[in-house]
Amino acid sequence: MQKSLIVALDFAGREEVSGFLKHFDDEKLYVKVGMELFYQEGPRVVEALIAKGHDVFLDLKLHDIPHTVYQAMKGLGKLGVTMTNLHAAGGKEMMKAGLEGLMEGAAVVGSYGSVKGADGDDGDGACRPSLIAVTQLTSMSEERMRADLLIEGKLNDVVLHYARNAFECGLDGVVCSSLEASRLRDAFGAEFKKVTPGIRMKEDSVDDQIRVVTPLEARRFGATEIVVGRSITRAADPRKAYEAILQQWQGVEIG
Ligand code: C5P
Numbered sequence: 001m002q003k004s005l006i007v008a009l010d011f012a013g014r015e016e017v018s019g020f021l022k023h024f025d026d027e028k029l030y031v032k033v034g035m036e037l038f039y040q041e042g043p044r045v046v047e048a049l050i051a052k053g054h055d056v057f058l059d060l061k062l063h064d065i066p067h068t069v070y071q072a073m074k075g076l077g078k079l080g081v082t083m084t085n086l087h088a089a090g091g092k093e094m095m096k097a098g099l100e101g102l103m104e105g106a107a108v109v110g111s112y113g114s115v116k117g118a119d120g121d122d123g124d125g126a127c128r129p130s131l132i133a134v135t136q137l138t139s140m141s142e143e144r145m146r147a148d149l150l151i152e153g154k155l156n157d158v159v160l161h162y163a164r165n166a167f168e169c170g171l172d173g174v175v176c177s178s179l180e181a182s183r184l185r186d187a188f189g190a191e192f193k194k195v196t197p198g199i200r201m202k203e204d205s206v207d208d209q210i211r212v213v214t215p216l217e218a219r220r221f222g223a224t225e226i227v228v229g230r231s232i233t234r235a236a237d238p239r240k241a242y243e244a245i246l247q248q249w250q251g252v253e254i255g
Helices: 014-024 035-041 043-051 066-077 092-109 142-149 155-168 178-188 215-221 238-249
Strands: 005-008 030-034 055-062 083-087 130-134 173-175 193-196 225-228
Touching: 005 238, 014 043, 014 238, 030 035, 030 043, 035 043, 035 055, 043 055, 055 066, 066 083, 066 092, 083 092, 092 130, 092 155, 130 155, 130 193, 142 155, 155 173, 155 178, 178 193, 178 215, 215 225, 215 238, 225 238
Parallel strands: 005 030, 005 225, 030 055, 055 083, 083 130, 130 173, 173 193, 193 225
Antiparallel strands: none
C-alpha cells in the first residue's frame, strides 16, 4: 500500500530534491518526476533516484507521431522507471507504439522498480514498467474542451472513451480525477490503474487545484495510486505530512 502513495517531486533541481529527501532518512519512496525536474536535470536525476532505491513514476506525458513516441519510450524504458505515461489524445496507434517501445527498452536493461502490478512478470519473464494514459487534464473544463478543442460531448464521456482506448491498447491504466475513478473501475476493473492527483487533507490549502479529495475519499472512489505534491513537499514537516496522508490512504481515520 505504501508504494501506491506517489510523492510529486515538483522541484527545479537536484539540490532541492536532495534537501527534501533528507527528511526521509533511508525510507524508500515512490516519487513522481515531471517535466519541470526532468527538463532541468535530464535522465541522471531519474537514475540517481533509482540508484537510491526509490521507485519513479516518470510523468512526461508523451504526445507525438507513433514512431517518435515509440523511439522516446524505448529510451525511457532503459531508465528502469516503475511507471511512465503518454496522452491518450495521441490516438490508439500512438499508444500501441509507445507500449511497444517501452517494452523493448525495458527488455534491454531487464529490470525496473519494486512495484509490481498487472503488468509485472506474466509468467514468461516479460516484466516492464507500467504505462498509463492521460485522459483529459484536470485543468480542462467541459466548456474549454468544446471551445478550444471542438470536442463535443460530456467531459466524463470523453474520459471514459479515452480510457477505453488505453485499455484496448493494453495499457495499465490512466491518470484521472478521483471523481472519475469509480466509473472507470466499473468499466475496466479494479486492476486497471486509476492514478489520481488533486489530493488534499481537509486542513490543507487547495492551491490551484479545482476539485480536490482527501486520501480516504480517493480510496473509497477507487483510486489505485494517489499523487501528492505540495501537501507533502511544502509542509513544515514533510515526513509527518507524508505519514498522515499514508495512514489515511491506508484507510485509518485520524481522530
Ligand atoms: O501539489 P499537488 O498535490 O497539487 O501536485 C499534484 C501533481 O500532480 C503535480 O505534479 C501535477 O502536475 C500533477 N497532475 C495534476 N493533475 C493532472 C495531472 C498531473 O495535478 N491532471
